[in-house]
Amino acid sequence: MARITEICERxxxxxxxxxxxxxxxxxxxxxxxxxxxxxxxxxRRFDIPPGQYQLSARLRDTERAEGRDYTYTQSVNLVAGxxxxxxxxxxxxxxxxx
Numbered sequence: 001m002a003r004i005t006e007i008c009e010r011x012x013x014x015x016x017x018x019x020x021x022x023x024x025x026x027x028x029x030x031x032x033x034x035x036x037x038x039x040x041x042x043x044r045r046f047d048i049p050p051g052q053y054q055l056s057a058r059l060r061d062t063e064r065a066e067g068r069d070y071t072y073t074q075s076v077n078l079v080a081g082x083x084x085x086x087x088x089x090x091x092x093x094x095x096x097x098x
Contacts, residue, residue, distance in 0.1 A: 015042060017086070018056040050080045057086055057095045070094040 017025040029040030054075055061069040072095035076084060087096050 014060065015088075016058045018058075019046075019048065019053050021054070021056075048078055050078050052077050055086070055097060057088075057097070059088060059095075061090070072097070 014026050014028050016023060024046060025042075025044060027042055027044075029042040030036075031040045032038035052075065054073065056071070056073040058068040058072075059070045060067075070088070070090070074097045076097060078084060085098055087098070088094060089096075
């Protein structure tokens, strides 16, 4: 009996980031791992002047036509020379801005 080859797409859907309502990032991350089934990491640096901003992160985790599976909005105070990492883990509720 021959084994049936199953093709399983592992593409990641776009992630989006807004600063004060302006879209600054829309990207699909490539999955890690030998089989392409690991987490997808996206690293970007944005030079944004210090100050108070409203950040909104969105991610679709399913092929839905409208809306997002995860959304998160937070006011942040950006400080010169400091990084502001944004992480995503569905098992802990989604996005975290630290």
